[in-house]
Every structure is written in C-alpha cells, then in structure tokens.
Amino acid sequence: MQAVIELAGATWVAWWGAWELFRDPIVVGGVAGGVLGLLGVLVVLRRMVFAVAALAQAAGCGVACAFFLEIHTGLPSLLTAPRAWSLGLTLLATAALRWPGRRVLTRESVLALLYLLGAAGALLLGTRITQEAHDIEAILFGSAVVVSSLDVGLVLGGGGIILALMLAWQRGFWFASLDPDAARVRGVPVAALDLLFLLMLAVFVSITTRALGVLPVFAFSVLPAVAAIAVCRTPLSTALTATGLGVFAGVGGYFLAFLAAFPVGASQTLFAGALVFLAFLLRLLQGGRPITQRSGSI
C-alpha cells in the first residue's frame, strides 16, 4: 500500500513538474472534447455519426495533401498550409454530404465514399512523404503530444464561438433537427440552421483534427453524447452533460496516456468509451429498463 501511495505521489509530482509541457494539449483536449461533445448530441440524434468520421478523414487527408505538396512541389508556403488544406477538404466533404446527387447515391454510400477516399488518400500520400510520416500517424491516430500555439488559439477561439452559439440557439437547432417540418411551417429558418450546424461541425472537426487527430475527434463527437443521451431526459441537461463529459474525456484521456504511457488519441477514445459504459451502468442502477415504445393506441 505504501508503495502505491509513493508511486501515486511520485506520479503527481512528475505530472505537475511537466505541467508547462502538457498544459496546451490538455487545454486543447478539454475544449475540443467539450465542444465536440455538445455538437455530438445533435450528430447522434440526427443519425449522422459517420458523417463526422468522413469529415475527420477528409481533414486528415487535407493535411497529408499539404505536406505532399510542400515536399514535392515548389509551391509557396501559403498554398501548402496544412490548416487551409484540412479546412478546404472538410468543406468539400460537407458540400458532398449535401449534394442533391444523394437521390442517385444513398446517404450511406456518400459517407462510405468520403470516408474511404479520405483514409486511403492520407495513407497513400503518407508513403510519399516519409519525412512527415510521424505527423501523418499523429493526424490519423491522434498520437500528438504537443500542440502548436496557433492550434491552441484556433481551438479556443473557434470552440468558444461554437459553444456560445450552440447553447444560445439550442432551441432552434433542436427544433430544426428533430421536427423540421413543424419548424419550417412555423417559419423557423431550418435550412439556415442546418447549414450553420454543418459548417460549425466541419470547421471545428477540421481545426481539431489538425491539433488532435482523426481518432479522438471522431470519439469526442460521438461517445460523450451517447453517454449523456443514456442518462439525461431533457435537451438542456443532455447538452450540458455531453459538454462536461467531453471535457472530462479530453483531460482524463490525456492523464491516462501520461500514467500508462499510452498514445494520447487512443487513451482519450478509451476514456470516452469508459464513460459510455459507466452511463449505461448508471442507467441500469437507476432501475432503467430498456426504453421501448409502448404498444397500443393509448
């Protein structure tokens, strides 16, 4: 027991000793987790979970494209900026999701196409840019330990704006997402709210994929929301719980990675997954029977 306490003490000392080094990635992980957790509630309820996976892959592919062009072409750095390429490809993927050709291709087909092309593109370009292979791996699996100050600024600034908009206009986003026909009839600008939601999602996925990697971004966009939906009963409590769990997963996952010397992205994903497990356990302990629709007319 004494040994465990000493080890824990030593770990905390080491943690605080290296706080200056960890501070930025922890802040970015927490903010990204919180904002993606909040966006994730509507992502899950609108059944567009794999849209986020596709967008994150597109963002990752964009970064790989930028590295490739930087190394193999003489283009000026302005045209090979990874963030610009990441954002550009994410917005292109978003446009494809809203493309009217969905009448020809099903929604799932478009998602699969975007996901597979994004993943294959990033891997393929990765083999041609061995100098940046570590960065590519970091983007795909989220093994980045440090975050640039520009990424910190983008995540904090973008995240703050999105968090404020999502919470302030929450009723509009929920009405437009869950009962769009009734909302349209009442004059609620459903198309504008849909577009705004998708743009916020695309931009933030693009920013956070560059900073954290595809895997944790996908995880934060889904798992905290799934956990919150399992235990909450109202829209507001679900939104706030998902935000809180996202922050917890972002910070806790980093701490877990530090303790066990795991890759950061995988730790954050596992941590968020554990929260889902705990949420379902809590629901069972609350006496929550499986939620099913009642039969009969009344």
Added chain:
Amino acid sequence: MKAASSPCLIGSNLVVGYRGRAILPPVNVAVGRAETWVVVGRNGAGKSTLLKTLLGLLPVISGRVQREASLQVAYVPQRLPLEATVPMRGRDVVAMGWDSHWSFMRPWRPSRVAEEVQAALKQVAADGFADERFGALSVGQQQRILLAQALMGHPDLIVLDEPTAAMDMVAERETLRLLDGLRSERGTAIMWVTHRLGEAMRDADRVCFVDAEEQVVAVAPPLEVVQHPVFVKHFGLHLWPSKGTAGANAGCD
C-alpha cells in the same frame, strides 16, 4: 377576428407533385378564418402532398400559394419518428411549438411558457404522460402531444395530417371537439387529412376530395362531395346531415 369569408390561405390553380411531376389536376383552395376543411381520398391519393405543398414543405409544380402575411400556422404530422432513446419528454416536444421564426435567438423562454405548455397538455388530456420520453409513448399518445404542440402560440390555422389515426374513439371524439372549440371560440381555421369519413367530414365547411389514380380533385361542401361519381365508386353513397340537422345517416368509418 376576421370575417369567415376572408381567406387566409389560398391555392390558385395549384398543381402538386414530386420532382416536377404533377400527381393531381389543378386545384383551387381558399381557406377562410374559422373554417374547417377536410381533405379525403384513398391511400396514395395525394392528400399529404397537397397539404405539404400548401404549407410550403414541398415546391409548387405550377400555380400559386398565398397566405396572409401575419398568418400563424401550426402543423401536426402523421408521426414524429423520434426514437425512444431521444432525450425529449412529451412536454419538451410541446414547448418546441412556442418558437417561431427567429424567436429561438432569445436564449431563455419567458416563464409563462411553462404554464402555456401545461395548459396545452391539459387541453388534449396529455398531462398524465407529459414527463415520459416522447419516443417511448404509444402512437396515440404521441399524436396528442403533437396536437398540444400545435396549440402553442395560438395559431390562426392548424393543419393536421391524419391526427387521430392511432387514437381510440374517445380520444378522437375529444380531439374533434377540441378542434371545433378552437374554430368557434378563437376563429382558428382547421384543415386536416383524414381517412375517417364520418363525423369529421360531416362537420366540415369544405371537403377536398382527391384521387391521383383517377385524376380527380373536387372541392365542395360535404353533401356535394359525397355525390361525386368517383367518391361514390370508392366509398359508396352516404348522406350526411348538415350541421345541426337531426337524423339521417351518420356516415361511414
């Protein structure tokens, strides 16, 4: 309240359909304040398409839809397909109906909204299950919640797509009474699609009978519509009493 003859929703030479393809002949509709309109027809006859086009949910193939600039409209769909896991109670679904246009930009609703929600729930006798998750309710209970949502904000026109399809006879009768009360007390115009031709059709001011297969649209008082050859062919000949007239056949269900 405006005079009953003043139309608040007009469809002129309106052709409805999907992806540029018309499914019905042109129709003229002029819904007045405090009027009840019933849209009837067989399955796949184009009833919901007509309703959604009038509401602006589907594009017009040709013709025009005009509505009063200040007209407040509420819509009750056949179903709101929310899964049982969606974290929204019945009263949350009702409260959504308070918002219109850009009102969602105010982060907080006024405190009186909770009272309005409770009153709407009571009106449709849904207050007993309003704290259950909406998706876990039976279809009949969900229809009552959606009806309560439509009452929020005191709309001038309520458009309902088979609102009583899953209700039992008691709930259906209460719904009809409620809608008639709204019409007579508040001057609310009611337009609804129904398969039940009895009471609902008898009490209507106008009936819109549509049949995409036979390419028929008939807009007339109930007694005229029931004599339309295509109506007779598919539903049989029934005579309904006029409002307030005793006796005669009560219609078919």
